[in-house]
Amino acid sequence: MSEHKDNQQNSKDMNDRYVTLVDDQGNEELYQVLFTFDSEDYGKSYVLLYPASAKEDEEVEIQAFSFKPDENGDVAEGDLYPIEDDDEWNMVEEVLNTFINDDGTDY
Structure with missing residues (x-):
């Protein structure tokens, strides 16, 4: 995983399935x-x-952020927050690895 990009913004498009990073x-x-x-x-x-x-x-490269979900629990017009804690990064990487192994897809 890579470092986050500063000044993240997201745009609502196709059921919030896309995010624009700046x-x-x-x-x-x-x-x-x-x-x-x-x-x-x-x-x-x-x-x-x-x-x-x-x-x-x-x-x-997969980008990962924490976020505040909208009322539907989705990534919406809200803010993305960088993950700065090493233990938190490790947890996110474990979830990603489980997803990749279960899905069989390489990202």
């Missing part, structure tokens, strides 16, 4: 939501994203 230079990139999950241990919701422009067999 880096500190103002460059925008569209990401697709891989999945979201909640952690009781940290009391947060998390979203994992991958570049929307990625080809099916292309290796990509």
Whole structure:
């Protein structure tokens, strides 16, 4: 996983399945939501994203953030928050690895 990009913004599109990340230079990139999950241990919701422009067999960097869900529990027009705690990162990576192993898909 990579470091987060500063000044994250998201745009509502196709049932909130896409998020636009804006880096500190103002460059925008569209990401697709891989999945979201909640952690009781940290009391947060998390979203994992991958570049929307990625080809099916292309290796990509997964971006992960915590977020405040909307009333439907989705990533909406709200803010994404960087994951800065090492233990929290480890938990997110474990969830991602479980997802990849269960799904059989390489991201």
